[in-house]
Amino acid sequence: MIEGSSHLGFVVAAYAVAAVTIVSLVARAVLMRRHVRRALERAGAPARGRAA
């Protein structure tokens, strides 16, 4: 351990990276689902309740 500092910057950076990663994963899931659902609706198939 390097002494003389609380190294809070590293903690903040780590939590910021975690927040960005998790928000990106959630946004990717939501946007991809919305995109595919719209494409299915354009193709004339209901997106809910049925699958391939």
Place this chain on the structure above:
Amino acid sequence: MSTSFPTALWASLTGLANPARFSRFADRATPILAVLAVLVTVAGLYMSFNAPADYQQGETVRIMFIHVPAAWLSMAFYMAMSVSALGTLVWRHPLADVSQRAAAPVGAAFTLLCLVTGSLWGRPTWGTYWAWDVRLTSVLILFLIYCGILGLWRAIDDPGRAARAVAILTLVGLINIPIIRESVNYWNTLHQPASVLRLGGSSIHPSMLWPLLVMAVGMTLLGAALHVAGMRTELMKRRLRTLEILKADRLEREALS
């Protein structure tokens, strides 16, 4: 006649093998998993920031509450992908490659999160962001395997052929998981030995262990929600692809007639 719990569980799991039934299950399960993930993670964050600072590491020990769950999930997702790979190659399960395809990006993201947070923890603790140590290098290899799997999915157009190729690559890469797990026990590394999941019980004080476990449960619920939602989207994509192929066939027949 009453059925035993294992029989009922097996029946419900095999019932979900039907894509239409799985889609209905995913539509109900995803919001429940997402809400539970948010609640448990918020509780975990509250506990993490109220845990005492470490007597040696000070505040930097709080990085552990995201680094360790990310590391567990990076391996858990790979194990789930390996089971799915067996499902693709051995049992030809209709959802196996769907599960594998949905798990790969989530597993890759958790592995990258593990590497970056580990690096940010390493600088104040070890005095370096990176060392070519067995544990660090084997986790980097895991991340590269995830990247290879994602690349292979994109490189092959035929979904069936892509699924088989990815399944083989996944099972070859499985050898890396015990290396990651045991690297800190068999080799002399910078990384500390296992301190939670080990024979003889955890060596972490309960004031830090409980926030860590709650964060692990919260992030696991988040991973499960993302996985189930990803599988549902993948099923919709395949339906869209089938519709597009049928439409192209119809247009071709109309042009020829």
